[in-house]
Amino acid sequence: MSRAPVTETVGGRSYGVPVRPDPASPQARPRQASLDDLGRPLAEVTFVVVDLETTGTSAATSEITEIGAVRVRGGEILAEMSTLVRPSAGIPPMVSVITGITDAMVATAPAEAEVVPTFLEFARGAVLVAHNAPFDLGFLRAAVERCGYPQPAWEHLDTLRVARRVISRDEAPDCRLGTLARLFRSTTAPCHRALADAQATVDVLHGLFERLGNLGVRTLEEVHEYSSRVSSAQRRKRHLADGLPTGPGVYVFRGADGRALYVGTSRSVRSRVRTYFTASEPRTRMAEMVALAERVDAIGCAHALEAEVRELRLIAEHKPPYNRRSRFPERAVYVRLTDEPFPRLSRVRAARDDGTYLGPFGSVREADDAADALLAAVPLRQCTPRLSPRVRRPACALADLGRCGAPCDGREDVDAYARHVAAARAAITGDPAPVVAVATRRMDRLAAEERYEEAAVTRDRMIAFVRAAARGQRLAALTRVPELVAAAPTADAGWDLVVVRYGRLASAVTVARGIDPRPWVDAAVASAETVRPGPGPAPCASVEETERIGRWLAGSGVRLVRLDGTWSWPAAGATRAARSYAAPTTAATPATAATPTPSPTATASTTAGPAAAASTATAAGPARPPGWTGPAAVN
Structure with missing residues (x-):
């Protein structure tokens, strides 16, 4: 007969002692495990709630300036960690305005190589928690890699993701940390400082756990499952993605009455639409939309820019209730x-x-x-x-x-x-x-x-x-051009062609690899939409459409093929000044992002726009260097 392990308590710790138990004791009787035994109860899990302040939004190009972390278990704070971090480069002025962290404050702070091992030791054996965890974990992993340490297998919990499953729009307009801190009456107000934000996230975490407890979610495994679950009703609608195009395009979810519920775009329409029915959807409003959807219509597009433009036009036309942005371009305000x-x-x-x-x-x-x-x-x-x-x-x-x-x-x-x-x-x-x-x-x-x-x-x-x-200057520069033809290289060595007239996308074509693009340029121009000029900064298209076209034209590798008129803006204009005050976070939407400042031309009063030949090219023909076999380079 095998011996059942019995524990002996020594100094508050339990150790296994192989002794023969009393057959009449409860320990010797067989017992079926309950559901509570299958997971880790939340009260017994150690969490490290972390928040970072950084010099920018990209972990590849930015660095950490402050780390704040709180170690908690069973609702009690076990330890706290807070330190400034000295980056290798200066802190952008707008970041200092938001966080209050200046170059002088971090001048004597420890470097990243000193802070990373301290944090790794602080977080050892715990589940990391952060609000919008992919952002913080991305910076932490990049810092660990730069310091030469092996990547830890961090288990993490995202309070933003959980909140989107638990909090309804009637309770809070959004799931930002400040909004949730007020909702759960946090004792600490988030203020873009790492420790204060981490302390507020602790209160938010406990508030979410209380809500989940009322729903019967009491283990860490159940929290993971609850925040990423896909309902059976949602899975049953995956057939709506059948037959949709596999390339770039726009998709429209429609309700039983045919009304457009949501308009989106993707480089692979079928794959993107399928994820709505087979993957977790953290946004509560999207889950509501999927529940109401009865069919999905799609429009195939030549390339991503055409899909983005068509999306904007459809949203402005149908004003779908589940789209938050771009629904009311007519509400723009001018001075x-x-x-x-x-x-x-x-x-x-x-x-x-x-x-x-x-x-x-x-x-x-x-x-x-x-x-x-x-x-x-x-x-x-x-x-x-x-x-x-x-x-x-x-x-x-x-x-x-x-x-x-x-x-x-x-x-x-x-x-x-x-x-x-x-x-x-x-x-x-x-x-x-x-x-x-x-x-x-x-x-x-x-x-x-x-x-x-x-x-x-x-x-x-x-x-x-x-x-x-x-x-306004960027818009005016593009909307006064009667016709502009540009091309961008594709991943398979082909070309994405666009015809833009007065700031409006008039035609879009994709040319496959190995095919001469010049006849396709002529065909795209001949079949392009007729656009008549009008008054105002954006007379022929929405402001967002013209700005997206401008950003595409300023992209890497884009080449200017034809230009009827002049595309330029002042050398000492506001575009250059705006770069000094560019927002370091997503506060600025893509529609308001600054275009890179162009290089000056021979004239003193103007500089060329993103098209290098903008000040002199005309409709006489394509601007090509000698021996050109494709469109002329923009940048």
């Missing part, structure tokens, strides 16, 4: 320089003429901030009545403060006031340096007086103006 004897700035919803516009903006507040920055540098009038040189009105207090030339009471005539108008127009369409200079002087003065909140307001207004001016 317009009015056309009258004494112009002023006016906030408008649409650009209906060829006047001077600043924007577009995503919100009224952002538009007002940009207008305030311009008015601080240029003394345009701020009153709303229409003024005439023949009619006099009492001046307001702005005239006494020197912030208005008071054309209302005759202190400035039309010619004198026109100088202010010209300065405002030059700042919007050309060099924003005067606006930046005035804002910088004010920020320096406020900072010297320790009025940091007011300095931050001035900074935000300046950034809003610079980014809007840069966006």
